[in-house]
Amino acid sequence: MKKVLQSAKQAFTKTGIYLSIFSIIVTILGIIGYDKIFNSFLQRIFCVIAILVLSYIIAFLRCYFHNSVVIRAGNDRSIHIHFGSVFEKQGVIVIPCNRFFDTHVNDKVINEKSMMGQCIKEVFAGNVVELDKEISSSIKGILPQIKITKEGKCESYPIGTIAKVLKGSNEYYFVALTDIDEDCKSFCDMEMLHKSMISLLRFINKEANGRDVYIPLLGAGFSRLNREKQTILEYLIAIIKMADIPIQSKIYIILRKSEYDMFDLTRIH
Numbered sequence: 001m002k003k004v005l006q007s008a009k010q011a012f013t014k015t016g017i018y019l020s021i022f023s024i025i026v027t028i029l030g031i032i033g034y035d036k037i038f039n040s041f042l043q044r045i046f047c048v049i050a051i052l053v054l055s056y057i058i059a060f061l062r063c064y065f066h067n068s069v070v071i072r073a074g075n076d077r078s079i080h081i082h083f084g085s086v087f088e089k090q091g092v093i094v095i096p097c098n099r100f101f102d103t104h105v106n107d108k109v110i111n112e113k114s115m116m117g118q119c120i121k122e123v124f125a126g127n128v129v130e131l132d133k134e135i136s137s138s139i140k141g142i143l144p145q146i147k148i149t150k151e152g153k154c155e156s157y158p159i160g161t162i163a164k165v166l167k168g169s170n171e172y173y174f175v176a177l178t179d180i181d182e183d184c185k186s187f188c189d190m191e192m193l194h195k196s197m198i199s200l201l202r203f204i205n206k207e208a209n210g211r212d213v214y215i216p217l218l219g220a221g222f223s224r225l226n227r228e229k230q231t232i233l234e235y236l237i238a239i240i241k242m243a244d245i246p247i248q249s250k251i252y253i254i255l256r257k258s259e260y261d262m263f264d265l266t267r268i269h
Contacts, residue, residue, distance in 0.1 A: 079237055161175075
């Protein structure tokens with residue numbers, strides 16, 4: 001029902017597109033002469049109403065069934081927008097985390113509902129010892145930037161640092177997207193998001209070897225980026241399209257099914 005209501009709402013803004021198409025038909029009918037086609041004034045009114053209703057129905061159906069979109073990003077690159085969960089996919093899975101690569105899941109450091117919290121629970125079955133070992137091994141050549149006193153890990157790495165972890169048949173790219181202070185409050189801004197995305201795209205070009213890459217909506221949720229999710233989605237797409245990085249992999253941006261009403265994929269191009 002939620003999806004129906006959202007599609008009905010979106011359809012009002014799209015009706016004009018199809019109405020303009022039908023208006024051409026009406027213009028042609030006017031040139032021919034309504035009196036030669038319709039016998040009465042009532043029939044003419046019915047024709048106009050039918051055109052309005054048909055325009056809305058077409059707009060509604062397009063919004064309702066527009067659950068995915070493929071965007072050409074130039075240089076044989078493509079961006080696929082889908083609703084679903086990255087944890088259902090096979091390939092390269094991108095997981096946003098803070099610059100300390102914290103893995104301690106509680107109400108303060110890592111929220112269990114965050115992408116990092118879900119990954120620790122669903123992929124690593126809560127085994128943070130294994131995950132910490134793999135992350136440390138992946139970033140051992142990168143020097144930490146600063147050290148602060150807080151719960152969890154205390155050494156931070158540059159925004160955009162990526163730890164590559166293999167688990168089963170998947171590769172997981174943990175990208176340092178957010179910062180966190182001494183009170184374990186995380187924050188992110190558009191500059192940090194841009195820097196992380198560029199770093200991620202370069203890493204994909206170097207490491208993914210053509211495998212499909214699945215990215216959640218970076219910057220949304222617990223990243224504390226104060227932007228509408230539709231805006232974040234369009235910004236991520238713009239970064240990928242503008243970045244002059246010859247990626248061979250298909251890039252999928254995966255949106256939560258529960259957040260369907262927050263997006264209008266008919267605006268994406």
